[in-house]
Amino acid sequence: MPSYVPHTDAEIAEMLAFVGLSSLDELFEAVPPALRLARGLDIAPGLSEPDTLAVMEGLADRNRRAGRELVCFAGGGAYDHEVPATVRRVAFRSEFVTAYTPYQPEVAQGVLQALFEYQTLLCRLTGMEIANASLYDGASACVEAVNLAVAATGRHTVLLSRGVNPNWRQVLGTYAAGTGHEYVTCDLSGGLTEWRDDAEPAALLVQYPNYLGCLEDLAAARAFADRAGAYLLVAFDPVAAGVLRSPGEFGADVVVGEGQPFGTPLSFGGPYLGVFTCKRDHVRRLPGRLVGETVDADGRRSYVTTLRTREQDIRREKASSNVCTNQTLIAVACAVQLAWLGTSGLHELALRCARGTRYARDALLSIDGVEPLVDAPVFREFAVTTPAAPEVIIERIAEEGYLAGIPLSAEYGERGLLLSVTERRTRDEIDAFVAAFEKVIR
Amino acid sequence: MPSYVPHTDAEIAEMLAFVGLSSLDELFEAVPPALRLARGLDIAPGLSEPDTLAVMEGLADRNRRAGRELVCFAGGGAYDHEVPATVRRVAFRSEFVTAYTPYQPEVAQGVLQALFEYQTLLCRLTGMEIANASLYDGASACVEAVNLAVAATGRHTVLLSRGVNPNWRQVLGTYAAGTGHEYVTCDLSGGLTEWRDDAEPAALLVQYPNYLGCLEDLAAARAFADRAGAYLLVAFDPVAAGVLRSPGEFGADVVVGEGQPFGTPLSFGGPYLGVFTCKRDHVRRLPGRLVGETVDADGRRSYVTTLRTREQDIRREKASSNVCTNQTLIAVACAVQLAWLGTSGLHELALRCARGTRYARDALLSIDGVEPLVDAPVFREFAVTTPAAPEVIIERIAEEGYLAGIPLSAEYGERGLLLSVTERRTRDEIDAFVAAFEKVIR
């Protein structure tokens, strides 16, 4: 096995002597003998580096890779976008990777400035004024958005669109067991949310575009929220910001989302990036870390984590959130990716997703028996109903080298399949996929 | 296509105005019109980054990869060693990769110190006092060693062991057309060089272990050289330094070699690393760059390229060599790899190669019709004669997933095959390879 412990036997002896002990076991005298493990851990002894890597490669080989082995038409909150070499090489420099949370700003300006830029970029995309330095994922960002709205309004019911990613809704449900929030799920009609009149909702939570890819009517949601005195919380797809009006323009109070599309590979679902942005009024309730600009003792522009009295280490049981470790590195990668895309690149990326989606949707719908699940306009994701069970189609078409999408649960109707098309999909891939689709449903 | 040129149209216009021109074409007024390309370059227009990578991947896919697709038993100057993650991640940090030759030492201490350490490490391995900061490859190091000996002795004949890598001997021959050196090739007998009496050789050049893997008698070579008043030049395998006495201990004047085994993948033959070390007396004739320790204006330990008056940029037609760009980055990787291996790790690496070689050789020789080509003791490479043409065996066994070795040219006898075993080869791989070997020669 490799040893990452540098101590030689001679050094151990010297150190033990210095602390007045005669064996390593004596270090653990404080552990009651009855609790000590007699025969060590019941796991395998260590492996050498090449042996370890061989085990890991063996496992990796048992997955079908998106791209080379499985052309990916699945989305649903995890998208197969290009990650350019620049992002991979620069964002994962070891200074960013092996740093701790920037507690000593004098030697952490690198991470702090990158986060400040990330915050700015995300605000520009969402049309908000404040962004935190990341949460865990799309789901946790939704949870925190609801927590904020509940704390701010003193109400505890939330109108939850069925168009919100079902996994995220599940997480909201799990956490509600603690917080006691109540969710009133509002159904979709023709792909768009129908808000249910509830006496006093704290907030409306809507996804834009929603889980079925449809462009929700945010203006209507805002109006509804205003009437109810509720917050409008929008879970948005940051790629869509390349062509869609920002939730901020529609008057959202809090805009959250999943930042994975910018610089993070599919990664079997994590680590991803919880995006959280809001209006400036809400800054005292902001969960997690916030970086602000300031100056140093010599008057030089500097960055530091600020308004820390919201945070758990200072405010403890009264903190606005329990978040400590977040997803900083993924936020840095997101900032690098956005810098690389640039203004026109982001627009083009979004446009290319929309074009591929249109092309694939039209082609699929030309197959007999494949029907649109809903008719509302979509952006880069769409739902169809299939003549066979989607699970079966997915299984069969995998043999042809495609990941056909994600089966929709019964809440969206029968035999629903959700597909997504990113800028990576070529016309040839789409054509061949559609041909294979036609074949397997026969 | 991606554009690595940052200039916007507005900036180009502004810049043209500043220099008093009205079009980009005018920049090239000095080029006689008759010489200007009328229709641009006759190559394809640029591709986007993903498209470029796709072309490169397409090409890469048409090679059979050592390791995963082709278990490698080939050596002959290019060895399939483990390159640990540490080396790949640290040696190829962009500061090392994108730096120029350290002309401004104040901002190049990183490369300079790494080279100083490389020089020290190589001297420790070879038993010499001076190492340069690298040459191109094993062949060019041999060329420079001969040049040094010829310049120092004023003689021009070199006794060249047939045990020296044939590719390197070819390069020596090519360059001799310029320098006018004469090579007298000395045959092997039982795998070891028989030095031919030549009136006044400038040097003997011998490889240790030699191309057939055999341990040459360096003491005898030294004695022969002494009698003839010649230099002893040794091309050595740096991995062997883990268990073999250093050429320096045997009294070599110049020790050269191929540094690829330390930290450089097979890479289809390059970039590799020309190792060049010699006794201190020869430092004024040293080819290429040399880093020395010194102090800065504040007395701090510093490093700088030194004795630069040997070099081409200063001495021009009287320079000791024409080398300018060398293989610095590969030398840095070599230093990192050696630091990672450490004293005991290098020993173990060499021992593991020798063990695998012994095991594979014994097993292969147990096959009917496979005979040892020579009997001299070997280290981590060995030659056999095969019942079928080695080219045919190699072709057939490739289908089973093995690279069987390198066919030996007729100068070493009929149907000779050279095999090498590194620390990466497992007993199972060797057993399966031997079984496949037996199968394909039937």
Next chain:
Amino acid sequence: MMPAAAGGKATSAPIMGRDAEPALFELSSPGRRAASFRTTGVPEWSVDELVPVDHRRSQPAPIAELSERDVVGHFTRLSHRQYSVDLGAYPLGSCTMKYNPKLCDDAAALPGLTDVHPAAPAALTQGWLELLARLEQVLCRITGMHAATLQPPAGAAGELTGLLLMRAWHGEHGGQRRKVVIPDSAHGTNPASVTLGAYETVTVPSDERGLVDVAALRERLDEEVAGIMLTNPNTLGLFEEDIAEIAAAVHEVGGLLYYDGANLNAILGVTRPGDMGFDIVHMNLHKTFAVPHGGGGPGAGPVAVSQRLAPYLPGPRPVVGDDGNYRWEDPPKSIGRVHSWHGNALALARAYAYILANGSDGLRRVAEAAVLNANWLRARLRGVYDLPYDRPNMHEFVASTTSLKKEKGLRALDVAKRLLEEGFHAPTVYFPLIVDEALMIEPTETESLQTLEALGDALERIAGGDIDDARHAPRTTPVRRVDEARAARQLIPTWDARE
């Protein structure tokens, strides 16, 4: 519009100078761009044809407009303004900033792991399911627990998951309870999670030994106590010797024991939370199992539980069938999902590689060396700093400048800043809250004796040094002391918020 700044000027790189690095937005020049896209052959519909006008943006979202060269230059220079484990020691107490083996970077970068969609069916992702199932198993064996969930993406998320498990348990066993006990030395996430779990925090004081005051604990235990959250060794680096007694007392009133695994590094292969009587354990893989901290994350905070709590774990979980195939399964009484997908999968893969490489022998070695280092350094600092709890510690210990502050005004903060000049990251300061002017020092096992010696010498120099010197530190860093008060007073949270 401001003219764009120079992307190729390096005065902000500490090797060249001490200027501020321009903001990304200052480097922007209209019309510049690095991005390029794959040729797809998809029809080039215009945005008007694709997006209804009500939804369409009138102007592209302003990002920044840079060349690839300037993007790379900017972030490379920023990386040179950032301290990290790879540059030197990071003795932050409670954070276990050990060296992160490069091997694990490679393991987590395997395309067969990175390029897998989380919603792909189990049949196409058997490698991942097996990896996760195996990791659950080894984590259970390391902690002495029965079953685990890998979903929580960080320690705090693990805590909340654990508290929700507590709720679920009590809900089915005698009804809900109101309170959760935590020691006064606990990490801030503990009380914050307790609140999110809809419990009330009851604090139990530490005694003069620095351990849970068992008598005081007994006073607080009643039928309203859902459980207790402890870390052992505790935040002072001391092993809670009375843990068996504590466990019995809590169990007696029907409470559950929650183990905050942030300090697990100290006891790997020595003892296990399960053996101590804990019911729920979270682990910080970004501490104990060398997942790099990434400047603040991502980490991973799996939760392991005893048999009786296993049915409540979040799902889906990977399980293996008789045919050797893996599939997803929800535990029968699952509290539900706590992550969008399956947790921070690549961080989990790194940790698994780390555990494989170390194995039973290596992990025990980790604990031994971590504890040895901390004890050596405490002994080294005796007589130099106050040691409020000067007794054998585990992987970390707490020193204090109380006397030095009285004597000459040297505060923990000054020590922290001066230490930067000495080539070391600062320890954790002012935590735990129960120690005045606390310096919480955790060397970790990957630092050598020589590094500890240098650190000890530096800390001694600082203690004996000029107070003015300390007050003005650091002077060698890219920026000097940063005005934190101003940052809060005149909040500038984005580039666009500058006047």
Next chain:
Amino acid sequence: MMPAAAGGKATSAPIMGRDAEPALFELSSPGRRAASFRTTGVPEWSVDELVPVDHRRSQPAPIAELSERDVVGHFTRLSHRQYSVDLGAYPLGSCTMKYNPKLCDDAAALPGLTDVHPAAPAALTQGWLELLARLEQVLCRITGMHAATLQPPAGAAGELTGLLLMRAWHGEHGGQRRKVVIPDSAHGTNPASVTLGAYETVTVPSDERGLVDVAALRERLDEEVAGIMLTNPNTLGLFEEDIAEIAAAVHEVGGLLYYDGANLNAILGVTRPGDMGFDIVHMNLHKTFAVPHGGGGPGAGPVAVSQRLAPYLPGPRPVVGDDGNYRWEDPPKSIGRVHSWHGNALALARAYAYILANGSDGLRRVAEAAVLNANWLRARLRGVYDLPYDRPNMHEFVASTTSLKKEKGLRALDVAKRLLEEGFHAPTVYFPLIVDEALMIEPTETESLQTLEALGDALERIAGGDIDDARHAPRTTPVRRVDEARAARQLIPTWDARE
């Protein structure tokens, strides 16, 4: 024995301080080790059983004994003591230090390229052979030549290869000749290669325009002249306008024209050496085609030739058969191998990716922007520095401090050192040799106008600044001016050579 130094102390990282970084050997502690090896199951024979005693080392070769943590710390800190293109501009004349696209790193790191044995038969390495054959072809099209070899691993190796081709040609066409003409502004490798090619160097002076003095050249041309080596644009950055006349004159006496391609960047897509009359061309892929310079190498120096020289090229070369399969083939009259294998293959792959990405349009753009940048900067510096050849230049130009030296003692070296403080690498100084106090400036096309502006401002500040300030520069770098004389006088070439 010295006690080992601390591997986790970071005062040598410029972010933390300004100490020297300990040598690898100082960090060594006996018995420490990072390495681990694959489990093979091969019998564990002892070294005595494997190596005859006469050959056996009595003691292991002393390397150094470090933990992986300390190896990583050491080299990471060294990397922070190193300037690089990724940190900022590098306007070294003649060196073309452009930005190296990260894409090309990825392309050259494909396992299907890196994990291939160079002696594997062609049938198993078709991708590599095709890549090399395609690269030969595009290089020929870019230079206007007929055939190429990719073997030379650097420019100087290409030069020598070219001179050997010259020898081979003359050997078969009228017999050997003695002399090779090179201009007085030529790069040092040119004359050094001429000597290795067993020719005599004949220098031709530049005229007042900075171009080859054609009359002087004619005087030197005779039947003993094997050829001429030129770079065009030349080292002053000026296009040799009389190139057609020069070519005719050289050809007239039966000589060959050799093109030193170090400056090819300036004419990509504008004109081609082949069209100018050159017979042999080497390229520096590490300049024109963005192969990163690696702190000194590796590069690649392919040589392309006209049809009549093609049969002499080094071999083997990749050729395609009628069946579309590639194989190796030696040119009929090959001068033989000039590399152990096939040249610096991965550097070749990078360059090919670079050419693919840029294409015909992109490469022309490269030349335009490179030339525009250099002309802009020359215009910017007019009146600030001497411009001995103040006329439209190509990709670089030469300035001088002759007047400033007279005026206040400011030397080119001082400018170089002061510029480091301003956040830029220094230009090439004291080259070409024909210009007094030369500053040879090549901005390259990847630097933006904003960067040029900042560079121009900095150079102006330096020219107008205090001479003492310049003499004591640099002060912000990890070390101050380095004592080069002492390094040569008291040579310490290795750690073991220190007293």
